[in-house]
Amino acid sequence: MDMHQNLDKFSASLNAFYSSRLIIVDKTISDFLKMLASDNDYMAIVADSARTSSFKQEFQKAIVNDENGLSFRLPMNRRHIITLVVGLLFEFDRKDISVIEFVRKFYPMEASHDSYIAFCDNIIKPFGEAFKAVYLGLEENEHASTTIADLEEKPFNEKAKEESDYWLNLIMGGVLEDSSFSKSEQKDALTLIKGMMYVTELANPLLIKLVWIGLKNVLGTRKSIYRELKEVESILINYGVID
Numbered sequence: 001m002d003m004h005q006n007l008d009k010f011s012a013s014l015n016a017f018y019s020s021r022l023i024i025v026d027k028t029i030s031d032f033l034k035m036l037a038s039d040n041d042y043m044a045i046v047a048d049s050a051r052t053s054s055f056k057q058e059f060q061k062a063i064v065n066d067e068n069g070l071s072f073r074l075p076m077n078r079r080h081i082i083t084l085v086v087g088l089l090f091e092f093d094r095k096d097i098s099v100i101e102f103v104r105k106f107y108p109m110e111a112s113h114d115s116y117i118a119f120c121d122n123i124i125k126p127f128g129e130a131f132k133a134v135y136l137g138l139e140e141n142e143h144a145s146t147t148i149a150d151l152e153e154k155p156f157n158e159k160a161k162e163e164s165d166y167w168l169n170l171i172m173g174g175v176l177e178d179s180s181f182s183k184s185e186q187k188d189a190l191t192l193i194k195g196m197m198y199v200t201e202l203a204n205p206l207l208i209k210l211v212w213i214g215l216k217n218v219l220g221t222r223k224s225i226y227r228e229l230k231e232v233e234s235i236l237i238n239y240g241v242i243d
Contacts, residue, residue, distance in 0.1 A: 003135075006042075010035075010128070010131065011128070014124060014128045016028050018120055022103055029089050029093050032089065033086075033210070034214070036086070036210060037210050037214030043210065043211065045134050045135060049080070049082040049083045049134070050207050053083040053084075055083055055088075058087070062074060062084060078131075081130040082134065085123060085124075088123070090209055107119050107122070156200055156208065160239045164236075165197060165200070167229075167231040167232045167235070168232060171193055172193045174224050174228060175190060175219075178224045178225070180222075180224075189218055189219055193215065208236065215229075
């Protein structure tokens, strides 16, 4: 898929937010995260952004309560916007933060749908613009690599990585031996498995969760590696990366 087709796919998935409504946006969020996790180029952008900024720090800084009242303000740096909004969508998807409560709290209006559209205009739209700009290399010397993500976001220790690598290697072997995979499916699966090994090394929960969504989406129905995949999922749950 070329750059323009990739951007069209991204735009279509983002536009789905505007076609949705607040009470049914859960599926839109889930579908969007799966779309991100399914593409290596998107994954690279999220990974690079997450290495240079922390979701927790950006989230705390975004909440402003001043003479104008309570508001949620995105950072200026495009990669920091990406980290913040992808992390926020993950929190919504996991139900750790209620998207309905978030929208009503920061975009209070008489009509619920008006609040939701304000959320799309102030969060989803600028996120899409930032993501596309980074994808096209239009970063305008934002010093993206100068801010390092905080260590508090790294619950994955060496023991957890060793445990997950053991099962991921078994999954890789299972994929190579399973003749039901087409060449393209096998290539995508191996890329995600290697990506999972890479992000567990970085120990960044945001990256691990994103790759896990892609890995589970691609391999979740394969009986030959079902047990191994469940073992990886158990490790992520035990170490607090996913619920």
